[in-house]
Amino acid sequence: MTAPHHVPGVLSLIGVDAGSANLREADHLIHDLLDHLALTPGTVACTHLIRTDERRGTAVSLALPDAATAEAVWERIAGWQSPGVGAALGERSYGAKQAARTAALAAAEHARRSGGRAVVYPGAERLTGTVTVADLLVLTAIDEVTVVGAPMADGQGPDPAMPVLTRDHVRPEWRDGRLTLALAPAAGGALAPFEVPNPTPCCADHA
Known part of the structure; x- marks a missing residue:
């Protein structure tokens, strides 16, 4: 794999949970986010199965090319008005508390590169x-x-x-x-x- 395909670290990873019940819904969510957030080339977007006491479904993670890009995307997410959506970037959270917690789980799994199914990637x-x-x-x-x-x-x-x-x-x-x-x-x-x-x-x- 060549250098341009390198995946960034935790400071560039955003988790999002919009209540997707399955992989197909999560795939749709990723493509909607690509359009809504104007994500840049080089983004790696993954789905993550969530199995907690409160949530059974699928969240997504967005690995942005660098921390500055992640900050810009985070600001767009903060302006995204959608009921039940939660997001996480590092120690920060946005939206519904439970959804933000599961979003953080998705981001952490991607950061470890221990799991996550890539839908969008270079x-x-x-x-x-x-x-x-x-x-x-x-x-x-x-x-x-x-x-x-x-x-x-x-x-x-x-x-x-x-x-x-x-x-x-x-x-x-x-x-x-x-x-x-x-x-x-x-x-x-x-x-x-x-x-x-x-x-x-x-x-x-x-x-």
Whole structure:
């Protein structure tokens, strides 16, 4: 992964909980935030499953390119009037207290890079149609690909020339500090993302 794809630290991470019940709703929320907050290129936006005594659902996190950009986005969030929304940036919180707490959990998980499913990330817009494994690693922020049910031998992944049917829906996840995409065998000897669009790619609704 090249330097421009570096993900910033905690001072650049904002968590948002708008009551999304599932991944599809959270994907929509991320695209709405991209538009409403005028997020800059280089933003990494992830979904996070929340399982607490008070909340069962999905929150999102926004990793901005730098702390100054995060401050500007935070000011826009503070002017966002939407019932039940909570947000967190470092020790600061905004909106509904319970939602702000779960937003902080999402931001903390992203900061640790221990979890979070990336919906928006550098290079994601290039992953349409059929690409190669090499494209996934060279053109995007994805650090690693794995094939479900096929353990890597000597740390080697699939053939870089292997075609990947993106289905216009590529959602890598943070695992042990690396943005990792799980692939599965597909028709014609190709691979495809393990997560299947349901029922259609969210981004199609935001075209």
